[in-house]
Amino acid sequence: xxxxxxxxxxxxxxxxxxxxxxxxxxxxxxxxxxxxxxxxxxxxxxxxxxxxxxxxxxxxxxxxxxxxxxxxxxxxxxxxxxxxxxxxxxxxxxxxxxxxxxxxxxxxxxxxxxxxxxxxxxxxxxxxxxxxxxxxxxxxxxxxxxxxxxxxxxxxxxxxxxxxxxxxxxxxxxxxxxxxxxxxxxxxxxxxxxxxxxxxxxxxxxxxxxxxxxxxxxxxxxxxxxxxxxxxxxxxxxxxxxxxxxxxxxxxxxxxxxxxxxxxxxxxxxxxxxxxxxxxxxxxxxxxxxxxxxxxxxxx
Amino acid sequence: xxxxxxxxxxxxxxxxxxxxxxxxxxxxxxxxxxxxxxxxxxxxxxxxxxxxxxxxxxxxxxxxxxxxxxxxxxxxxxxxxxxxxxxxxxxxxxxxxxxxxxxxxxxxxxxxxxxxxxxxxxxxxxxxxxxxxxxxxxxxxxxxxxxxxxxxxxxxxxxxxxxxxxxxxxxxxxxxxxxxxxxxxxxxxxxxxxxxxxxxxxxxxxxxxxxxxxxxxxxxxxxxxxxxxxxxxxxxxxxxxxxxxxxxxxxxxxxxxxxxxxxxxxxxxxxxxxxxxxxxxxxxxxxxxxxxxxxxxxxxxxxxxxxxxxxxxxxxxxxxxxxxxxxxxxxxxxxxxxxxxxxxxxxxxxxxxxxxxxxxxxxxxxxxxxxxxxxxxxxxx
Numbered sequence: 001x002x003x004x005x006x007x008x009x010x011x012x013x014x015x016x017x018x019x020x021x022x023x024x025x026x027x028x029x030x031x032x033x034x035x036x037x038x039x040x041x042x043x044x045x046x047x048x049x050x051x052x053x054x055x056x057x058x059x060x061x062x063x064x065x066x067x068x069x070x071x072x073x074x075x076x077x078x079x080x081x082x083x084x085x086x087x088x089x090x091x092x093x094x095x096x097x098x099x100x101x102x103x104x105x106x107x108x109x110x111x112x113x114x115x116x117x118x119x120x121x122x123x124x125x126x127x128x129x130x131x132x133x134x135x136x137x138x139x140x141x142x143x144x145x146x147x148x149x150x151x152x153x154x155x156x157x158x159x160x161x162x163x164x165x166x167x168x169x170x171x172x173x174x175x176x177x178x179x180x181x182x183x184x185x186x187x188x189x190x191x192x193x194x195x196x197x198x199x200x201x202x203x204x205x206x207x208x209x210x211x212x213x214x215x216x217x218x219x220x221x222x223x224x225x226x227x228x229x230x231x232x233x234x235x236x237x238x239x240x241x242x243x244x245x246x247x248x249x250x251x252x253x254x255x256x257x258x259x260x261x262x263x264x265x266x267x268x269x270x271x272x273x274x275x276x277x278x279x280x281x282x283x284x285x286x287x288x289x290x291x292x293x294x295x296x297x298x299x300x
Numbered sequence: 301x302x303x304x305x306x307x308x309x310x311x312x313x314x315x316x317x318x319x320x321x322x323x324x325x326x327x328x329x330x331x332x333x334x335x336x337x338x339x340x341x342x343x344x345x346x347x348x349x350x351x352x353x354x355x356x357x358x359x360x361x362x363x364x365x366x367x368x369x370x371x372x373x374x375x376x377x378x379x380x381x382x383x384x385x386x387x388x389x390x391x392x393x394x395x396x397x398x399x400x401x402x403x404x405x406x407x408x409x410x411x412x413x414x415x416x417x418x419x420x421x422x423x424x425x426x427x428x429x430x431x432x433x434x435x436x437x438x439x440x441x442x443x444x445x446x447x448x449x450x451x452x453x454x455x456x457x458x459x460x461x462x463x464x465x466x467x468x469x470x471x472x473x474x475x476x477x478x479x480x481x482x483x484x485x486x487x488x489x490x491x492x493x494x495x496x497x498x499x500x501x502x503x504x505x506x507x508x509x510x511x512x513x514x515x516x517x518x519x520x521x522x523x524x525x526x527x528x529x530x531x532x533x534x535x536x537x538x539x540x541x542x543x544x545x546x547x548x549x550x551x552x553x554x555x556x557x558x559x560x561x562x563x564x565x566x567x568x569x570x571x572x573x574x575x576x577x578x579x580x581x582x583x584x585x586x587x588x589x590x591x592x593x594x595x596x597x598x599x600x601x602x603x604x605x606x607x608x609x610x611x612x613x614x615x616x617x618x619x620x621x622x623x624x625x626x627x628x629x630x631x632x633x634x635x636x637x638x639x640x641x642x643x644x645x646x647x648x649x650x651x652x653x654x655x656x657x658x659x660x661x662x663x664x665x666x667x668x669x670x671x672x673x674x675x676x677x678x679x680x681x
Contacts, residue, residue: 067669071673072673072676072677073673073677073679073680074676076677077680138560139496140558140560160544160560161544161545244501244545244680245679245681247680255502257406258406259405259427261405261406261433
């Protein structure tokens with residue numbers, strides 16, 4: 001993102017400066033990489049979804065899409081993908097907002113420690129963290145054996161292979177993507193503003209609700225969008241922590257790619273997911289400056 | 301100009317990053333997806349031993365300077381193949397091996413379609429290598445491979461079984477309280493033996509066959525006239541709340557070993573590891589097992605086709621085929637091959653009887669959508 005800033009950030013602003021300065025040259029390798037590594041495969045996949053047709057489809061280019069939307073399980077899994085992504089976003093927000101607020105209030109040294117606490121798990125493999133959650137959530141796992149040892153419960157709590165388990169895992173993994181934009185936004189809020197509100201007689205709660213919170217809303221929207229979009233593509237975590245009821249679309253795509261070699265249908269499924277994600281981004285761009293979402297990660 | 305497209309371009313980048321991150325499966329280990337094709341019990345190995353003198357089994361042609369790329373499923377499994385087959389073959393012929401531990405049907409397809417075939421000999425699961433994959437594979441050279449010595453149905457145009465394994469019922473003796481499950485009917489009887497049940501969530505990996513056998517269907521009738529998916533689902537529905545679904549061999553081993561489930565469907569190598577490597581109270585019931593195999597295939601267009609065929613012929617010979625069993629409880633496919641006596645009782649192929657079932661791979665592949673759709677609809681409910 002840092003590389004893109006000269007082009008898309010500063011120089012791209014409406015006021016002042018040339019549209020593209022010489023730093024923009026640095027972005028060319030990145031653009032080529034995006035073009036060759038991402039955009040071209042995406043186009044190939046789009047073509048494949050309407051040309052790689054199963055036998056007996058009589059050349060109907062929409063066959064793969066009909067197969068997808070005709071399947072009861074496919075639609076359920078698609079709905080499920082949104083449901084889980086939405087709940088994960090809410091979960092991240094509920095934990096991430098107070099956390100970022102705490103970082104904002106803390107001294108720079110403590111804020112740094114809190115930041116590290118969010119980021120350290122982020123540096124270990126997603127697979128390792130997901131397996132760790134399995135160990136924690138199982139009937140014979142850490143939570144249940146501890147609670148049973150203390151005599152608090154007789155029957156194990158249903159955690160492993162439940163929606164709760166998936167949400168716990170996904171929320172933990174996605175939390176940094178919520179905390180960072182939130183913290184960046186909150187750090188930009190002038191502390192004098194809440195003081196001014198207090199001077200004018202507002203209680204701390206009122207000052208927070210009427211002054212601080214509204215100013216932090218861009219961060220809330222940015223973090224939520226980032227988490228939601230990332231969650232839509234999740235695969236391993238729901239597969240390992242959830243039951244088949246929590247299957248997300250990516251897992252279905254993987255089966256088609258790896259086991260059935262049905263790349264036409266897999267492409268169609270992927271295109272559906274891409275299309276929906278773009279719609280989400282488009283709708284979000286009406287409310288949020290999407291640029292800030294992805295630019296917010298590097299601190300000003 | 302750039303200004304307007306920025307959010308959109310970044311959006312696409314993010315979408316694609318997400319797609320990229322989420323590919324790459326939660327890899328299943330050794331045997332991948334299930335099935336052997338025709339139902340034909342093998343019986344005890346006939347004492348024939350037709351390995352002639354100075355033929356490919358004992359003196360394969362030398363090819364100093366040739367390197368074959370061998371792809372399999374990694375881990376202990378590939379280690380056993382390396383020690384049993386690759387190293388001895390190098391010593392005999394000078395053929396060197398390069399290895400990949402990421403065997404995948406999708407990679408074979410990608411290599412062949414892009415005319416960039418890097419793999420010469422690939423160990424694949426039973427869901428691959430049938431006539432439907434003809435565009436991706438070289439027909440095997442049965443003038444070299446001794447087809448008549450391979451178990452019936454395990455050597456066909458594009459693939460020959462290299463190892464056999466069983467999909468079996470494993471139980472944790474701490475959880476079954478001295479009771480021994482006799483077969484799949486007991487697996488579905490949670491009144492008789494309480495506790496959770498582990499099943500693989502893949503529709504054509506055996507779960508439907510086991511439900512049907514529990515419901516009284518004979519192994520020979522599983523696919524005639526068709527696999528009765530509705531009946532299988534109805535049976536599965538009776539224990540739906542007690543099922544813990546697993547997605548990889550490692551998970552099944554962990555579930556049964558920890559006692560998270562009292563019984564589980566399992567690949568016999570994983571059950572063996574739970575008992576002997578992890579030292580867990582795990583036993584296996586061979587009755588009503590499904591005997592299946594991993595197969596050697598040769599991707600279409602490999603420049604080393606001839607050497608690949610010679611290696612496959614050598615590795616499936618009676619005197620070489622069982623070498624893998626020294627290190628992992630997977631048995632030979634060659635009827636005349638004698639496994640190490642220390643492990644022979646742990647091999648699926650040794651425990652074959654009239655109740656043993658066989659996957660009909662061609663049927664399962666040809667009818668995948670018809671089998672998978674109702675199963676997924678039930679599973680995701």
